[in-house]
Amino acid sequence: IPQSKEPTVTHTGFHVLFICSGNSARSLYAEALLRDLGGDRFIAHSAGTRAGTHPNPLALQVLDRNGHDTTTLRSKHLSEFQSPDAPRMDFVFTVCDTSAAEECPPWPGQPITGHWGLPDPVKAQGTDAERALVFARTYAALRRRIEAFAALPVASLDRISLQNRVDQIDAHELAKD
Numbered sequence: 429i430p431q432s433k434e435p436t437v438t439h440t441g442f443h444v445l446f447i448c449s450g451n452s453a454r455s456l457y458a459e460a461l462l463r464d465l466g467g468d469r470f471i472a473h474s475a476g477t478r479a480g481t482h483p484n485p486l487a488l489q490v491l492d493r494n495g496h497d498t499t500t501l502r503s504k505h506l507s508e509f510q511s512p513d514a515p516r517m518d519f520v521f522t523v524c525d526t527s528a529a530e531e532c533p534p535w536p537g538q539p540i541t542g543h544w545g546l547p548d549p550v551k552a553q554g555t556d557a558e559r560a561l562v563f564a565r566t567y568a569a570l571r572r573r574i575e576a577f578a579a580l581p582v583a584s585l586d587r588i589s590l591q592n593r594v595d596q597i598d599a600h601e602l603a604k605d
Contacts, residue, residue: 441471442518442582445535451476451503453487453549454523457567460496461574469582471515475506477524484550486563494567519594523570540587542594544573573597 444466446458455474462472481503491498508514520535521542535541546569552562576597582590 441466441469443471443473443515444519444521445509445517445539446472446474446521446523447477447506447535448474448523449476449548450478450481450550451505452481452484453563454546454566454570456483456487456501456503457491457570458521458523458544458574460491460498460501461571462578464496465571465574466578470578473504473509473515473517475504475509477506479505484563486560487549487567489560490563490567540591540594542598544570544598546570576600 444462446455446462448455451474455476459472459474462470466472483498483501483503488498488501491501509517516537517535517539519542520539521544523544523546525545525547546566547562549559549563549566552559554562577594580590580593585593
């Protein structure tokens with residue numbers, strides 16, 4: 429009697445999407461950080477709600493200076509992740525600054541969600557040095573959040589515990605920022 433083979437499910441990592449308005453700095457930082465700090469446990473993506481943007485040169489400088497590979501980073505519109513053939517997201521984080529009236533849409537489905545709202549460094553005013561400092565601070569704030577997220581025992585937590593832990597990351601980091 430021939431035996432039917434069960435399909436083998438291989439888990440390549442949890443898909444994580446970071447959303448901001450332009451996908452030119454904050455969400456690109458988060459994508460690069462999780463790619464480097466999360467190892468093979470996560471597959472990092474980023475997107476923006478505005479079409480036609482490009483990675484900000486100051487953001488790329490900060491990433492380069494901190495040892496991240498920026499050769500594959502590009503600004504993507506959210507629609508790339510809303511098509512039927514797009515990967516199903518396990519986590520969706522918004523990094524839009526709602527206090528500045530930036531709109532980040534809710535994500536359909538059942539991903540674990542988090543809101544890590546940060547001011548857009550692209551809008552920083554001042555000298556080149558002052559603007560560079562804003563980009564560096566934004567990177568540092570996201571790095572702390574990504575480090576805390578990447579350290580979570582994601583595979584061993586139930587959905588409610590995981591959502592609570594994600595929510596605690598932002599609450600803890602807001603006290604530092």
